[in-house]
Amino acid sequence: MTDLRLNGRSVSVTSDPSAPLLDVLRDEIGDMSAKPGCREGRCGACTVLLDDAPVLSCLLPLYRAADGEVTTALVDDGDGRLGEVRAAFARAGAVQCGVCTPGMMIAAQALLDERLAASRAEIRERLVNNMCRCTGYTKILDAVESLSTSEPSAPAAEPFHRDDVAAKVRARATYGVDLEAPHALVAGLVRSGVPCGRVTRIDTSRAEAMPGVTVVTAADFPVSRYGIVVRDQPPLAADQVLFTGEPLVAVAAPDAGTLAQAIAAVKVDIDEGQGVYDVESALAPDSPRLHPGLQDYELSVPTEREGNVCGRSTVETGDVAAAFENAALVVEGRYVTPRVHQGYIEPRACLATVAEDGGFHVTTSTQNPFQVRATLSTLLDMPEHRIRVTASTVGGGFGGKLEVTFEHFACLLARKSRRPVKMVSSRAEELAAANPRENAVVFIRSAVDAEGHIVGREVDCLLDAGAYAHDTPFICAVASLQGTGPYRIDNARSTAVAVYTNSQPTGAYRGPSGPQMVLAVEAHMDEIARRLGVDRIELRRRHFFRDGDVALNGQVIEEPTVAECMNRALKAIDYDGSRASDRGVGVACAWWTTTGGPASATARLESDGSIGIVTGATEIGSGALATGVVHLAATAMGVGPQQVSLASTGDTATSSFDFGAQGSRTTFNVGNAVLRACDGVRQQVLEEAAHLLEAPVDDLEIADGSVRVRGVADVAVSLAEVATGALGRTGPIHASAPYVVPPTDFDSSRTGPQHFYPTFNSPSFHCHAVEVEVDRETGQVRIVRYVAAQDVGKALVPPAIEGQIHGGVLQGIGLSLYEEESLVDGVVSNASLDGYKLPTVMESPPIDCLLVESPSAHGPQGAKGVGEPPIIVPAAALVSAVADATGQQTTRLPMTPERVLQHLHGEVTT
């Protein structure tokens, strides 16, 4: 027994004295405020105070904590400064997914308690142990700085409402990793230790003989293979393994210690085979085939497949061959980008229970509960209506939590053990065996005429799908649309190919294929300008889309804002200003899509006059629901955003279908559904108010939380009175509405009949400009300032949009300068947050957000998707800037100091 002082109270615990305080807090005391983001002392999500100092509870043994006073983010506001910090975080928009928030606030409190006059630079130094993947840190710094008594460098933020912020700053939100159920088992996986081989033995008998242990193997699944596009992936490997980390056996046990023993007790023998580890080798005619039976696999949707290719998308227009034949100049490039992880701080986690009817209720950290349900239905051979999937609070997703991850294992283990089963991914599993962004090789080639116009373009993008197709064939489709960028090129072919290799399957990550393709297109534009001897800005202006132009896919471009974005970005970065010789400016432009997909929503007038929203969509931290949709509902209903609540989200049992939090689509599509539902509610409100006020409906207006007769003072009835009145007369006021965006016209002769993603719906345009300083002795690239000019359609909640831009830009900076899953024969050799270098607050530069408004015809109030574009441009802008500073264009990411030095020394390897 160990006595602990926690949040001003005494607690006795029985955990082992050497156990990490994090586990004691969560597993024994039930204080879930400290989050297990990495369990290796890097992410800081588990930060608590020991006496007055911030400590990482994952590295702090219980016996050490027992000699001090432990404070977590659950402490009452009455003591200390945490209440002020909570309020400042909420006010500044410093909270998105919120999983880092408790630890971040604790670290901020410790700093301010110690030094109230902390400068922004000092704040950075003191928050460096706490990672945030959503915000880009800017608004966190703003929040802390707003409490500092040092000279403020930023004006105080205008407060804005976010529906979920109270629970998050109070550390009361329940994430997937926080899920609990009485008598729940914990589960894990036995995974392949080799990248390729034939399985000769799986012996689970010793594990199964252990008390309380349950084991599931491939034989327990009713289907042998599944997949979103190609049904190529076994739920558990039985005969062969195709990547290191491939699941072989799922194991559940009463506690983590027994689970580890049980996993160790499973014996697996594999005859290692010859693998193939890079896309170009995999395409060679004599390359080993990962899936010799590929042609026999079922398809979920049609896709091209042959050899090691599991998907191919081509878009073509004009006479490309003739353009190159007649060219005055041909410019070629090859750009290589790394495999990068989404980096969500909350690892994937779920809890499965068996329902009374034998179905399942799965609560999971997902972006797309309906997709999870659909895949579970396939994997478990069970009708969808018997499976309920509920999204927990999601601690970041960025595309990595769109599909089933291990919910199917948890379900079968729960059924077999007759106990709830919880699964949480370790950080090593996340990095080595989840579905990161595809590493890619992009070949690009342009034909230029004698007047300096680009008249032809060929692009071949090779996306590494890893061992199974997953959603990479879809991503090929998105990639193929980007071969010409936001430029008019009349003769072009753009092809993207998904290629199997013996490595973890890759998948969607915010702006899928965007960073790779924008880098290739924009770096290539710079190179063409250099070869022509013309200014890179002038070359872009020559080719920008103009109103009425036809894009590569035949889509007509309406009112493109790319030139305006560039003009504003250039001005903000002082493009023509003089600079030191070690500095350079980069500029890159892009266009992007607002994904459609069906949505639905119910709006209801609550008896207190507030508006409740029910939707199957999921708030994953971006604020798309919590700020964007709330803003739309509030505006439509004439109330303040505080009067709108998200009553139920992301639950397949309580709401209609939604296509998921992906593709910058939530505010656009769910917002439209909510506006339509609010139209229905407004009509019912007006009818009830007409009855109460004895006035014609046409004479009424809804504003400021009441319904009033136009032009007549004091003749009004509150929305609460309307709601109550309706209950007794016509019943509760509510309305539901579906939404699906009208299709965008395109030319199918250019895309082929089976293109997965033939158009960019409500396209947005972008220009980023960045000034860097390159240290010629160390190769370090320091970002002096960054400007992102983004066409947002209509800026619904500007601070929330800025938060998206800050976060997306820093993720883009991460993949440009720091992040890379180092693959050695298909194995991720840096599967920890020590080796995989997510940007910290020290790497977060000042970012100016320029919101360009160009309303979408279909967007709610004109809004376009805003979440993905910020990540797709930084790589291109930074490569451009480093080239400007050094005279050398880097063609491989990330631009590590070592690679930059190699370029400077002329030792480039590709």
Add this chain to the structure above:
Amino acid sequence: MVAISTHASPARPQVHLPRTWEQAADVLDACGPDASVAGGATYLMWQAAHGRPLPRHLISLHRIPGHAEVQAGSVGALASLRQVEQRAMSGAARALQMAASVAAGPSVRSVATVGGNLASGFAHADLVPALMALDARVHLHDDTSLPVEQLIEQLVDTRPDDLLMTRVTYNPGSAGDGWTGASVKLSRRGMDLSIALTAVALRVVDQRVAEARIAVGSLCDQAVRLKEVEASLLGTEASAEAVTAIVCDEHLQHLPFRDDGETTAAYRRCVAAPVVRRAVNVALRLGPHSTPQAGDARI
């Protein structure tokens, strides 16, 4: 190995919490090679988080009273890195303060101790080069002492857990005598392990370098004194230009540069001289009395 598990749950050690050095020594004797000594235990816990087994016996020294003082010329082995970082230091000793300020992250420095940093044998232990530059001696519980460089040499062969360090004494190089000091770290990100950390103690008399002690950590498997560089600086003008002219690649190319997860030996070879030059120049810029600002200890 054909199957892997990422759900390691390390066997738990027996924890010993001695209140005196004698008790600690007795437990260490009794448990022999199955025991590890810990100050803040951050390194042990970090290793365990990366799959290394915990020892069967863990002897935590944190309840032993005293030995956490941070004074001019002396630092208790049980002082936290945070305590060292927070202690305003001038003269050569500032190198120690600056090294502490960039070791790991602030939430680790709250608990990690000076003794733990020294005894870890970790190539990236950032206090080691600073203490080398300050001619430090490590004092053990049996009243013996040894130079920190000798300790680091011994750690190659000796289990560091055999050592019960009580304090470290060093030459503080007072500002009044013209001493200045600095530590400068090169790393990929703010809280990463060092690619290189250079610690410098210089005495400047009449605008010329009269004494110099320089050590680098993380470049090699062990921190090393750069005596050739030190010698080359003696008598030279105390200016950035002079330092830049003198400290060159040739002084450092003989070092056995380290290849690890942070970067390659080839890169370390490229940046070694620049990092040393910058540390010397930071020390000169700060002079004997200035307080380092955020960022001074980083490249």
